[in-house]
Amino acid sequence: MQSSRKVSALAVASVAALVLSGCAESKRDESGTSGSSGSTSNATMTFAAAGAPKTFDPFYATDGESFRPARQMFEGLVDFKPGTADLTPGLATSWNPSSDGKTWTFKLRTGVKFSDGTPFNADAVCKNFERMDKQNEAGQTAASYWNDNMGGFNKSKTDLYQGCTAKGEDSVELKLLRPTSKFPALLGLPAWSMQSPTALEKYKANDVKAQGDGITQSEYASKYPTGTGPFKFESYDVQNKTVTLVRNDDYHGEKAKVAKLVFKIIPDGTSRKQALLAGDVDGYDLPNPVDWASLKSAGMNLMVRPAFNILYLGLNPTKNPALKDLKVRQALYYAINRDQLVKTQLPEGATVATQWYPKTVDGYSDAVQQYKYDPEKAKSLLKEAGQSNLSIDLWYPSEVTRPYMPDPQKIFQAVKADWEKVGVKVNTVTKPWAGGYTDGTSNGASPAFSIGWTGDYNTPDNFLANFFIGKQMGVTSYPWGAQLQKEITDADSIVDAGQRTAAYKKLSEKLMKDYMPGLPISNSPPAIVFGKNISGIVASPLTAEDFSTAVKK
Template identity: 60%
Template sequence: MSRIRSLAAVAASSILVLTLGACAQSQREDTSGGGGTQGGGGGTFTFGAAGAPKVLDPFYATDGETFRVTRQMFEGLVGFKPGTADPAPALATEWKPSDDGLTWTFTLKEGVKFHDGTDFNAEAVCKNFERMYGQTGAGATAAVSQYWTDNFGGFTDGKADSLYKSCTAKDPKTVDIVLNRVTSKFPALLGLSSFAMQSPTAMDQYKANDVKAQGEGFVFSEYATKHPTGTGPLKFESYDQANGTISLARNEEYHGTKAKLSKLIFRIIPDESTRRQELQAGSIQGYDFPNPVDWEALKGEGNKVEVRPAFNVFYLGLNAKANPELKDLKVRQAIQHAINREQIVQTQLPEGAKAATQFIPETVAGYNKSLQVAPYDPEKAKQLLKEAGAEGFTLKFWYPSEVTRPYMPAPQRLYEAMRTDLEAVGIKVQPTTKPWNGGYLDQVDAGQAGAFFLGWTGDYNTADNFIGTFFGDTENRFKTSEYPWGKDLSAALKDADGTVDEAERAKKYEDINAKIMQEYLPAIPISHSPPAIALAKGVEGVTPSPLTDEKFDQVTVSN
């Protein structure tokens, strides 16, 4: 998931700050692979990251650059079968629900230790859930614990309903997790990086829950910045902010197949063209989301361009609170008809991209096959604006800088294409651009933008993970609370998610998708794109994931 939500780390006296600005420069160093053979023989793999991680505690993370690092160090009870969005055993070897679907019994893998030597067992599992559910203060907010609030809901403070009810260690290798209601997303959601198991000892020692609001952002404890402690095949070594370099080392005590790499290095290189140059120079051996126009040239230079299946959606978000004109459905429909999505797909997105008919990919149960791409029709758009009395209104249009996302390879070019389309039907465009991790996400979520670029890469294969995440709560970034149908949509999504019968649940989601597109239109789905990952010629052992969930521990690098 590369994610689309907001956290901000702000300086504090004894707390290491994770900021994009401190890590933005590309520094050359001798980190080419193939040197180390200790134990695994995979050497050093250096990956060019597009941005700095916000925080190294995955529970508080929301962004893809954090998860790219933490998924190498942490494991959850549930994982995903490599190359798919299908749940698979991880720290839990098996699980089964009770007849009512509320109690899930997990059998745990034995002989597992955290990187600090703490035993992983049922007690550690429950301590992790107690920590997540028991957040207080700033931690018990969507701005900090976004994945928990999106997937589990409330905390022990009782301010919101919680999916999670309790955790019981029945014996060292058996744990019961009890839910308050049936949901289609459990236990797949436990495969999310945010719900990885972390060392209770390290979290206590370094005060993992010590999160404080400061200014417009938050500060985190030294656990979240210096001592992330999981069970994975690689473990944290250092984060040199001055050089924008994160180093992980092989976990020699790993419970499974040992890492082939002796070291994994992430170098933070925000500029995509610079990442390509560094790959050409041999300073890095891989980077994510290469510009689609560079794919053939990269392959011509002897590199690999591994294309993932498209499991995402790119959308133009709309917010009637920032632009009151958008409260009128005709205005939203006018924007939809004004945008030439097919042309955008053909000229701005990679081969294999498709214009979106709805907010979920066609491989997800609940996809409505009867929906078609709304036609590009500037004259109809003008007529709708006239009927709404909104001719010549000014749209507050935001787009991000310093970012490349799987669904959005070149935000500025996409903005320019849409601006041209909107201005052609008489809509005035007032642009605002801010760095992705430097104000854009925070201020979009705060409701400053009338229209904005965002998207979503699925976390797991359910409709709820897409449209439930977007519209399940009326106080979302689309501000559906502003519409008379906002509560109805949220209620319908909750009902569908709690439907046990799979066929019945899929039919409910199909009906909801039709209403979203034909009656509600809270945003405009633009496209589904197959993102790629670029690798140097001598790199082996990377399995492309539709979730962008690649693990690097089995990588080998040869010159």
């Protein structure tokens, strides 16, 4: 996920699992029966959240603080193995595509119920998909994950989803407009969680309305979210800034180890750290890398996730025409001392990025053109392009830390200093992350800006489509822009895994040699930290931790 929102079944790259010491990984078999590790307790686990959730309906969620509690309450048809980006059964025990990749058949778990007692079956699955697809105008704006990944609503000519058919009680067919590498991994994201059809209808979940520049949702999204997960919703206390979930004692799998899970909203990073050290909370996400050593020294359980993200500089020629020249873009890249930036500004384990997704993603190419730090080469290219006096507005966000960008200001300062060494005049622009930065960059208002992405699942399309099919990079202003977007869609539509990987390798090479619409900077391993009395949680490269396995001593 990038700003606040946004695995192929045939070929999936595994990411190493990291397990918090002291407890074996919990496992569920295909029938959903409990494993043998640990037992339940009456304990309450409190996790410090950086912000308030915007919604408890994951279909409309776009931010990590909404997704985190949603993952504890809801499940999708597919899931990801703990600690990896590999697919594993969720509410479906198996799945098979047709030979053309446009029809997928899912075999469903039996004996599963939503937390309100509604049976989970094929009819419930189809009601969920029809609900997702049939959105009013405001709902289509709010459901950005569906819009970005499906490309349309109401079975339109651009809508990947073309229908759901129940085949008895425990099997469904999903029909697609075209084959896509997104399937079935896409269905493991919170936005595609299965929700109780009874609750969705009773509390009018699709009653979404535009209000000024924002969106208002029904009471379902704030009071009655209903899934099949190991926790269920109890309350959201706005005044005390706490979200409370309780154990779902009727859960079909292994029951949550703690009886209650509380998310306490503490916006300030230093305050979250102090609350953990004081024992007021049991964990928080994205501790500042400068605090890692002191947290470890204090006995805290700090886990560093595998790097499954990318930091990059977006370049938008619609806001600075000089950027249309490939030599200028190459010069800006040669001018950045990425090795030094990674060494001084990013945590241990971070690496210099050479292309648009991490090495663990299929389609990564070792043959891409390299751009080693070379300020003299940068000056020469700027001179050849007639841009020796180039001036550029460079944006960076305030009031935020991201997995790929722990200290945005310091990263900005490093890039600014490097560009100024080769004669580029850098004009500083900073905006709060949630106060104009993400909206401005997403809508193409910035000529150059720091941004990034944590993968949702393990396909190149999850990275490339989010970067280059949209407004923020101004790709369509290039003469090759439409061609690039077509190549991304064409590669995603290849059914054969080997042919698809080869196409993505070729595309990676073209992106770094001929297209170069932006500048990949680094891949960085983010951390999550818990108190010394918490064990059993598996760190996720997708930042998708399951808290039901947490043991509190």
